[in-house]
Every structure is written in C-alpha cells, then in structure tokens.
Amino acid sequence: MRVNPSYISNLAASLNQTQAKVEQLTAQLSSGQRVNSLSDDPLAAGQNVLLLNQIQRDDSFTQASSLVQGQLQVADSALGGVVSQLTQAISLATSANNGTLNASDLKSISNQLAGVRDEVLALANTSYQGQYIFGGSETGTVPFSISGTTPAAATYNGDGNVNFLVTPNGQRIQLNVPGDKIFMAGNANDVLGTLNQLIADFASGQASSTAIADTTALSTAVNFVSQQRVVLDNSLTRLTAATEAAGNEKMQLTAAQTNLMQADVADIATQLSLSKTQQTALQSVIAQVGAGSLFDKI
Amino acid sequence: MGTISSAFSLISGALNADQSALSIVSSNVANANTPGYTREIPNWQENDPVSINGLECGTGVTQTGATSVRDRILTERLNQQQQMAAASGSRLAALNAIQALFTPDSGSTSSRAGDIGSDITGFFNSLSALEANPTNNALRQQVLSTATTLAGDISNAARMVSTQRAALDQEAAGMVAQVNALTASIAQLNGQIQSTSPGADAGVLEDQRQQDLSKLSQLIGMNQITTENNGLSIATTSGMTLVSGNSNYPMTTGVVNGVTHFFVGTTDITSDLASGGGSLGGYLAARDQDIPQVLNSLDQLAYGISTAINAQNNAGTNLNGVGGTGVNPANPSLDIFNPPVGVTGSAAAMSVLITDPNNIAAAGPAAGSGDDSNTVAMAGLADFAIVNGRSPSNFFSNFVTALGAIVGEVQTENTAQTASVTQLQNQTNALSAVNLNDEAVAMQQLQRSYQAASQVFAILNTIMTSALNLGVQTAVS
Numbered sequence: 001m002r003v004n005p006s007y008i009s010n011l012a013a014s015l016n017q018t019q020a021k022v023e024q025l026t027a028q029l030s031s032g033q034r035v036n037s038l039s040d041d042p043l044a045a046g047q048n049v050l051l052l053n054q055i056q057r058d059d060s061f062t063q064a065s066s067l068v069q070g071q072l073q074v075a076d077s078a079l080g081g082v083v084s085q086l087t088q089a090i091s092l093a094t095s096a097n098n099g100t101l102n103a104s105d106l107k108s109i110s111n112q113l114a115g116v117r118d119e120v121l122a123l124a125n126t127s128y129q130g131q132y133i134f135g136g137s138e139t140g141t142v143p144f145s146i147s148g149t150t151p152a153a154a155t156y157n158g159d160g161n162v163n164f165l166v167t168p169n170g171q172r173i174q175l176n177v178p179g180d181k182i183f184m185a186g187n188a189n190d191v192l193g194t195l196n197q198l199i200a201d202f203a204s205g206q207a208s209s210t211a212i213a214d215t216t217a218l219s220t221a222v223n224f225v226s227q228q229r230v231v232l233d234n235s236l237t238r239l240t241a242a243t244e245a246a247g248n249e250k251m252q253l254t255a256a257q258t259n260l261m262q263a264d265v266a267d268i269a270t271q272l273s274l275s276k277t278q279q280t281a282l283q284s285v286i287a288q289v290g291a292g293s294l295f296d297k298i
Numbered sequence: 299m300g301t302i303s304s305a306f307s308l309i310s311g312a313l314n315a316d317q318s319a320l321s322i323v324s325s326n327v328a329n330a331n332t333p334g335y336t337r338e339i340p341n342w343q344e345n346d347p348v349s350i351n352g353l354e355c356g357t358g359v360t361q362t363g364a365t366s367v368r369d370r371i372l373t374e375r376l377n378q379q380q381q382m383a384a385a386s387g388s389r390l391a392a393l394n395a396i397q398a399l400f401t402p403d404s405g406s407t408s409s410r411a412g413d414i415g416s417d418i419t420g421f422f423n424s425l426s427a428l429e430a431n432p433t434n435n436a437l438r439q440q441v442l443s444t445a446t447t448l449a450g451d452i453s454n455a456a457r458m459v460s461t462q463r464a465a466l467d468q469e470a471a472g473m474v475a476q477v478n479a480l481t482a483s484i485a486q487l488n489g490q491i492q493s494t495s496p497g498a499d500a501g502v503l504e505d506q507r508q509q510d511l512s513k514l515s516q517l518i519g520m521n522q523i524t525t526e527n528n529g530l531s532i533a534t535t536s537g538m539t540l541v542s543g544n545s546n547y548p549m550t551t552g553v554v555n556g557v558t559h560f561f562v563g564t565t566d567i568t569s570d571l572a573s574g575g576g577s578l579g580g581y582l583a584a585r586d587q588d589i590p591q592v593l594n595s596l597d598q599l600a601y602g603i604s605t606a607i608n609a610q611n612n613a614g615t616n617l618n619g620v621g622g623t624g625v626n627p628a629n630p631s632l633d634i635f636n637p638p639v640g641v642t643g644s645a646a647a648m649s650v651l652i653t654d655p656n657n658i659a660a661a662g663p664a665a666g667s668g669d670d671s672n673t674v675a676m677a678g679l680a681d682f683a684i685v686n687g688r689s690p691s692n693f694f695s696n697f698v699t700a701l702g703a704i705v706g707e708v709q710t711e712n713t714a715q716t717a718s719v720t721q722l723q724n725q726t727n728a729l730s731a732v733n734l735n736d737e738a739v740a741m742q743q744l745q746r747s748y749q750a751a752s753q754v755f756a757i758l759n760t761i762m763t764s765a766l767n768l769g770v771q772t773a774v775s
Contacts, residue, residue, distance in 0.1 A: 002728040002729060002733070003728055004723075004725075004727040005731050005734065005735075006731055007724070032404075033404050036402070037394075037398065037401060037705075038397045038401075038698050038705060039702045039703075039706040042702025042703040042705075043699055043702075045698045045702050046698050048415075049415040049691060049694055049698055050691060053418070053419045056420065056423060057419060057426070059423075060423035060426055061426065064429065065430075067430040068430045129431065131433055137662075137665040137668045137669030138667075138668065139433060139666060139667060140666070140668070159665070161668075161669045161671070163429070163668070163669065163670040163671070164429070164674055165426075165430055166674055166677060166678065170681075172674075254405070261405070294739065295737075295738045297738075
C-alpha cells in the first residue's frame with residue numbers, strides 16, 4: 001500500500017483547524033454571544049431582529065405611557081374639581097329655590113354661582129405642559145370663553161378630535177375628551193349653559209320661574225360630567241394595565257432573546273478544553289513523527 | 299555459446315544500467331520537495347537473448363529511461379475539485395466581508411450602533427412616542443434624529459457593499475494576467491511535448507504542464523481535453539477554447555455597465571466564468587449574484603420605508619397648520635426622506651430631507667396642531683406590509699436570515715470541497731510524490747546490485763587474466 005509521504009502537512013492543516021476552533025470559542029466567551037455573525041445561526045439572527053424590535057417597542061411604550069399618564073391624571077383631577085364645584089352650585093341653587101331668602105341674599109347667591117362658573121371655566125381651560133387638554137386637537141387655543149351677561153354665553157373654540165396612544169399589541173387608548181363633549185354637550189347636559197342660566201335666574205334678586213328646572217338640569221349635568229370622567233379613568237386603567245403588560249412582555253422576550261443569542265459558558269468551556277487537548281496531542285504527534293526517514297539509518 | 303568477453307560486456311551493461319537507475323533515484327530525492335514533481339521509476343529491460351549454435355544466451359539488461367508515475371484521471375479529478383473549492387473559498391471570503399456589515403445586535407446599547415434592525419424599531423418607536431404629545435419639540439426632534447440614523451445606516455451599508463463589489467471587481471480583473479500567463483505556458487508546453495514526446499508521457503514537461511493546470515484550476519473553471527500527439531486543449535466550462543495545440547487565446551477585459559466583463563476575442567464569457575469555478579468564478583458569483591441581492595434588499599427596504607413614510611407625512615398637517623401635498627397638491631412637499639426615483643439605488647441615496655421638526659405632520663388633515671391621528675397612522679406603518687409585501691422589521695429579519703443562510707451554505711460547501719481536495723491530494727501524493735523511505739530502499743538495492751556487478755567484473759577480470767597468461771601468473775596482471 002502506498003501512503004502519502006507528505007502527510008505531515010495534513011497534520012499541520014488539522015492543527016490550523018483546531019486553532020481556528022479555539023479562536024472562535026474564545027471569541028464567543030469574550031463577547032458572551034453565541035451568534036457573532038449571521039452565518040453562525042441564520043434563523044436565530046432573524047428571530048433576534050424581531051425579538052429586539054418587540055423588546056424596544058415595549059420599552060418605548062413604557063416611556064410614552066408615563067408621558068400621557070401625567071396628562072390623564074391632570075384631566076381627571078380637573079374633572080373631579082368640576083364635579084365638586086358643580087355640587088356646590090347645586091346646593092347654592094337649592095337654597096335659593098326654597099323661597100326663604102331675600103333679594104340681596106339671592107343676588108349674593110347669583111354672585112357665588114358666577115364664582116363657581118368662573119372656577120369651572122378655569123378648570124375647563126386646564127393646560128398640561130402648555131397644551132390645553134379639553135380643546136380637542138386645538139391645544140394651542142384657549143378652549144372656552146364667556147361673553148355677554150344675563151345670561152352670559154359660553155363659546156367653545158376647540159374641535160371634536162380625539163387622540164389615541166397605540167399600545168404594542170395594537171390597542172388604541174383614548175387620551176382626551178374634547179371639551180364640548182363635557183362642558184357644552186347641549187340640551188340637558190350643557191354645564192356652562194345651565195350655570196349661566198342659573199346665574200341669570202337669581203341675578204335680579206328675584207328667583208326666576210325657570211330656576212327650579214335649571215337646578216334640576218345642573219344635577220343631570222353633574223352626572224354627565226362624572227360619566228365623561230369615567231372615560232378618562234378607563235383610559236388611565238387601560239394604560240396602567242398595558243404598561244404592565246408591556247413590562248412583563250419585555251421581561252419574557254428579553255429572557256427569550258438572551259437564551260437565543262447568549263453563549264452557553266459551560267458548554268463553550270468544555271469545547272475549549274477538548275480543543276486544547278486535541279491541539280496538544282497534534283503538536284506531540286507532529287514532533288514525534290516529523291523526524292527523518294529511512295535514510296537516517298543507512 | 300557465451301564467451302568471457304560477452305560476459306564482460308553484459309556485466310558492464312548492468313553497471314551502466316545501475317548507474318542510470320541511481321541517477322533517477324538521486325533525481326527523485328533531489329526533487330522530493332519540488333512542487334509538481336512526479337516521482338520517476340527506472341525502466342529495466344531484459345536484453346533479447348542470442349541463440350548461438352542452438353543455445354540461448356542472455357545478453358544482460360538495459361536501462362530504457364525513467365517513467366513518471368502519474369494517474370492523469372486522478373489529477374484531473376483533483377483539478378476539478380480544486381476549481382470548486384477555490385470558487386466556494388473566494389465566494390465565502392467575499393460573503394464573510396458582507397455579513398460582517400450586519401453583525402447581530404446583542405441587545406446592548408453599544409452593539410446597537412449601526413444595526414439597521416434597531417434603527418427601524420427606533421424610528422417607528424419615536425413616532426409612537428410622539429403620539430403621547432404631538433406638539434412636543436423634543437419628541438419631534440427625536441423623530442428627525444432616529445430618521446437620520448436609519449437613513450444614514452442604510453445608505454452607509456449600501457455604500458460599503460458597493461465598495462466591496464468594486465474591490466471584488468478589481469480582484470477579478472487582476473486575475474486575467476495570471477490566467478493568460480498560464481494558458482500561454484501550457485500552449486508552449488503543448489508544442490514542446492508534441493514534438494519531443496508525442497507517443498508517451500513527457501516526464502518533466504508533463505510535470506510542468508500538470509503544474510500549470512493545477513495553478514489554472516485555482517483561478518478559473520475549465521475542461522481539459524486530451525488531443526492527438528499528447529496535446530491538451532483547454533476550454534471554459536461552457537466550451538470557449540483557451541488553449542488549443544500550441545496556441546492560446548488570451549482573455550481580455552472590458553467594462554460593461556460599470557463592471558468588468560471578460561472576453562475571448564469578441565465573445566463575452568463572464569457568465570460562463572461566474573458559474574465555472576476557480577477563485578475568479580467565486581469572485582464573479584459574489585459580485586454578480588450575492589452582492590446584487592444584498593443591495594436589492596437594502597434598496598427595497600429604503601424604497602418601502604421612504605415612500606410609505608413620505609406619503610403618510612404628506613397626508614397630514616404640520617405643526618404650523620400646513621397640510622402636505624396629499625392634503626393639497628399645491629402645498630410644499632413634506633417629504634421626510636429623500637423621495638426615491640425607483641427601487642434601484644434608493645438605499646445609497648437614502649437621507650433625511652426636512653430639517654425643521656415642525657414639518658413632521660403629526661396632525662390629521664384639517665385638524666388642530668394637538669391632533670395625533672397622522673402620527674398614529676405613521677407609527678402604524680411599522681406593522682404594515684410597506685416593504686415588498688412585509689413589514690420593515692419582518693423584511694429585515696428575513697434579509698439577515700437569508701444572508702446568513704447563504705453564507706452558512708457556502709461555508710459548508712467549502713468545508714466539504716476542501717476535505718475532498720485533501721483526500722484527492724492524499725491519493726495523488728501517495729501515487730506520485732517522492733517517498734524518501736522508498737528511495738532509500740531503492741538506493742540500497744541498487745548499491746547492492748552495483749557492488750555485485752562490480753564484483754562479477756573483478757572476478758571476470760581474474761578469469762580473463764588467467765586465460766591470457768595460460769596458467770603463467772606473472773605475464774599479465
């Protein structure tokens with residue numbers, strides 16, 4: 001049988017291969033990454049893109065949600081203030097309607113009601129970070145203004161647009177309620193209109209014939225404001241839930257991504273040790289057999 | 299009947315034969331490490347006997363020269379395997395350089411730099427964040443800055459890939475001179491072999507020719523055809539003749555559509571070479587198939603994102619209350635990205651046009667500045683099939699998987715082919731390389747037989763002396 005006389009060069013090639021393997025393993029150990037180039041694991045590399053996309057999206061949503069939470073809380077507390085102001089207005093109007101008050105008392109109540117109205121107006125014009133929150137999309141314009149007297153008229157300068165924040169899983173969370181839907185919803189639910197009417201009812205010192213009906217209307221309007229407040233409360237609840245879900249998802253995905261891409265240190269260390277042993281063995285073999293031929297013995 | 303003088307001439311023939319065999323062995327030992335050298339074995343031939351008075355007499359031995367021990371089928375198989383291994387090797391080198399541009403993002407901030415996948419996510423995330431507060435200048439700036447990063451990284455990747463392509467192109471063009479030198483040398487050797495050794499193996503000349511063929515196999519894919527009088531024709535894999543007899547047909551290069559093409563005479567053999575093999579084939583495969591695919595994917599990504607985002611931004615109203623061309627065609631355009639003319643070249647040309655963050659049309663048409671409906675629509679494009687039927691992230695994910703798979707495939711191919719080359723090389727070496735142990739044995743054998751023949755000669759000499767002196771010992775010594 002003939003043999004390849006230059007088989008030592010093959011051994012050298014094997015030595016190079018082991019060397020390359022050692023290099024690759026050391027690179028994995030030092031970077032902590034199992035997949036250091038796309039061809040190491042093409043499927044994992046592709047999955048990694050999608051996982052990171054979702055992780056970063058969850059991350060970004062958590063930040064955006066903290067931005068809007070402030071706005072929703074300000075809107076909620078403004079509406080809370082409106083409800084307590086209106087409750088006060090109702091008790092004022094009710095005491096004025098019981099017929100025991102004299103003209104100056106009634107005028108005083110009318111003035112107090114005007115004070116309540118101004119307070120409600122101020123709350124309706126609440127702004128957050130310089131943006132009016134009850135103006136629909138017209139966040140740069142003061143949403144409500146009052147003009148004229150007995151009865152004064154309220155004007156809405158905003159629009160009916162609603163903003164949404166989209167969660168990573170596609171839920172649309174309502175971020176605002178346009179002011180006209182809360183304060184000037186028309187008919188029985190017209191908060192500012194009813195208040196202006198009541199002010200006019202008692203302004204002369206004589207309770208007007210519509211005073212009782214207007215007081216009842218204000219009670220209805222308070223309920224309506226509370227209902228609108230629930231919309232914002234719902235948004236806040238959904239937002240908190242969505243943020244928590246995003247946080248949980250991020251944690252799970254990060255774990256998955258780490259599993260997918262991270263090097264298994266124990267496994268690599270074992271492989272490295274095997275490669276080193278092989279390298280040493282090959283070196284000894286080359287040193288042993290490299291010497292001489294039959295010519296040495298002649 | 300043989301005589302003493304015929305024994306003399308017989309044994310001196312044997313001494314000559316041993317000497318020439320020894321010189322063959324010496325030549326083998328001397329060339330033990332010469333690349334392409336094929337070991338030679340001495341040819342021994344028993345001389346024709348003569349019949350004298352009905353008695354057959356041997357007339358000794360003659361050395362009829364040396365024969366190179368080679369298997370041309372094996373060598374040809376080795377050459378062919380070498381062509382494939384060289385092709386996958388050079389293609390792999392090119393692909394490795396390309397995939398290094400798309401190192402997977404480990405998830406840490408530092409590894410995110412330059413990662414297009416994270417850039418895409420970052421850009422759409424900045425739009426999602428703008429939903430929270432559409433009039434906020436910082437958030438608007440963030441959209442512009444992520445858009446700039448995305449456009450910068452995509453165009454940068456496209457430019458780097460193009461640069462690699464140009465480098466491969468030069469590398470490939472530079473090989474032509476080597477190929478031509480080798481084909482010229484083979485043609486010349488053909489001529490020499492046909493005139494000196496038309497009927498048999500040409501020994502050293504054949505060694506040189508095989509060595510040239512082996513070198514040529516590293517460079518290009520080719521077929522060899524043995525012709526009459528021990529000639530050799532060489533043609534490209536699809537049959538374009540490069541060497542025929544003692545003439546060669548040099549390759550020339552010329553630039554067609556911005557890349558180097560290869561010609562023999564006026565025939566364009568570029569695609570022939572690209573599919574053929576050898577380093578040149580590998581470079582051309584990377585240049586003409588792999589890199590254009592990568593570039594096309596980047597172009598589609600850039601085209602899809604730019605077109606969809608531009609259209610959506612133009613469908614909204616900017617912070618100053620001005621709608622884009624989608625709202626009113628007479629208005630100035632609110633293109634965020636440089637609008638691509640067509641898919642081709644859009645990656646390299648991708649850039650951000652607007653400098654004023656107020657020009658991000660966060661609001662819907664005819665809505666107030668605080669509206670975010672158009673932002674919601676723009677951020678929603680992240681999940682829309684805007685890039686060749688896929689969402690941007692999905693498209694990029696598929697792209698990296700496809701690229702990684704190709705590199706992996708070529709890697710496996712190359713490993714297998716290299717192993718096969720090693721195996722064939724082992725077989726060829728076992729047959730044709732100089733084995734010093736064998737030569738030592740041959741040397742010893744020849745030494746013994748030479749010594750024996752010398753001894754025979756000395757004895758014959760004594761016998762002859764005895765015969766001449768007719769028993770008187772002193773006359774002739």
